[in-house]
Amino acid sequence: MSRHENKSLLIKGGHVIDPAAKINAPMDVLLREGRVAEVAPPNKIRGSADEKFDARGLIVAPGFIDLHVHLREPGQVYKETVASGTAAAAVGGFTSVCTMPNTAPVVDTPEWVVWLRSPERGAVVNVFPVAAATRSSRGATLTDFSALQRAGAVAVTDDGKPILDEEVMRMALRLGAELNFPVVQHAEDTRLTENCHMNAGPTSFRLGLRSMPASAEAAIVDRDVTFAQQIRESRLHVAHLSTSDALKAVRRGKRAKARVTCEVTPHHFTLIDENVGEYNTHCKMNPPLRSAVDREAILVALTDGTVDAIATDHAPHALHEKQVEFERAAFGVTGLETALALAITKLHREHRIPLTRIVELFTAGPARVFHLHGRGSLARGNHADVTLFDPKKHWTFDAAKSRSLSRNTPFDGWQLTGKVVATIVGGKIVYRAE
Incomplete structure (x- = not known):
């Protein structure tokens, strides 16, 4: 059937x-x-x-939507495939996933977008490709947004890397505004985080690890929210926000009526940098686990409407990429099958966030962010x-x-x-x- x-x-x-x-x-x-x-x-x-x-x-509930998933195809099928990743999504209650373009090769052409959407990939849930914003995600030359959108991409991003060049980011937002096309930013000033492995704080000091300051995220978000306020019809979506100051910048943009949205992950509202313990590589991700103060800011933002969606940033890696020294371990964790349970356990039961709000963050919220028409609600005809x-x-x-x-x-x-x-x-x- x-x-x-x-x-x-x-x-x-x-x-x-x-x-x-x-x-x-x-x-x-x-x-x-x-x-x-x-x-x-x-x-x-x-x-x-x-x-x-x-x-x-x-x-x-309406089918859950995950705005941020790494299905690893094309090219990294030893980590995940569209078939296996969407099977995990179904277990987690996700009926739609938006897959990131940082694959090998990068999804930066209409042909790759069409390839990802083909029934031959074996998806059991809806797959919405997010295409690269710049060629090969190098942050220099914009891709053909219009052609990518026509092929079925729902947004563009260089996720895994930021769009660091200010003029390139402005051009991306301007072009996105013309097409009503979201530009998703991986907010990290890599000039401050090169060769770093976890959040800057007492735990990184104790472990002797080079650390990533919270300001590396906040500075990019603050900059891009300012751009979004200036380019009035642009649609800026900030991926996997993890710091208090970055959330303050998003609030500023929303108060100014800029079209700014953001997502947070279950691991960031559940864990903190202390959970790295004694070099637990399963607690190494980017952005890194932050301080208890940052986690509290995320909980407030989930409650007050600053956050638009819960997204997993499901980032599968093979065993050999994690069972190594912390400095050599890959960044990322899986998350599709535990997202709802973590939300109910931590947000609803522990922090008394209403179940209606949690469902909104998995359904109507993400549907609005990427304009996934006919999804996110059980309205007749959807x-x-x-x-x-x-x-x-x-x-x-x-x-x-x-x-x-x-x-x-x-x-x-x-x-x-x-x-x-x-x-x-x-x-x-x-x-x-x-």
Whole structure:
């Protein structure tokens, strides 16, 4: 059966949380021919369905969207593939993922965008390519934004590297403004972080590691928010924000009505630099784990609306790239299968952030950032992408059972609360918990 086969599915007995539609109530949901046909109070949907799903005790939400995933294709298939990465995404409740272009070769042409979207890649969830902003992500010459957009790219970025040159960044924002096309910045002044390995602080001093100052992130965000205020129709999205001062700059842009958005990751709202412990390479990522003060600032920003989306920055690496000295270890951690559980465990249960807000950060928020029309809500006629989860389910994450090809996670063995029960893409159940 193809994902979009004309088939109806009735989800009964669940509690729908759809922030975009302002629904937080017991509802039944009817999916038909790959679209949302009806959302109605219990037992009010008339007519039959080909299949029924008993959602009693579950939250029924719009399909989760991850704005920041590294699927590693083309060229790095020993770390991950589109097929394996999207299988992990489905386990985590993600019905759509936006894949980064820092592959080998770099996704900087329309042909590579089309290649990533081909059914031959074996994706089980929707894949939206984010293309390179500059040729080969070298930060010098802009790519053909218009051609990339026509091919299906939803944004551009040189993620993994910043666009450091001021004039190149201005030109990118101007061109993005003309096309209503988001420019995503990896905010890091690499002149301050070259050959550095973790956040600057007492832990890096104790371990004797060259460190990355928080100012390296904040300076780029402050600069780019100023550019976005000056180039009024531009769309600046700041990836994986991790510092208090960078969040202050985003707030400034939002107050000035600039089109500035940002995302944060589960590892940054859960862990701090002290978790590196004794050179734990599974706690090495870029941006690095920050101070407790920075984590607290992230929690405030998640609550007050500064942050638009939770994104995983899922960055798989092979075992041999992590089981080395800390200085030689690759930056990055996996995150697709633990994102929701970390959000419920840390944000909802520990910090009392409402479940409605958490769902918004996985659904309506990211859909707005990249203008993913017909997604992020269960409104009638939207794509039949649905995530069902049990917010009270206690479980232990076992990295050995991950669907990803890689196991570089700091959360192996963690006891978590909140588990995805089923993931539906285009009306088809692509994952169902055992």
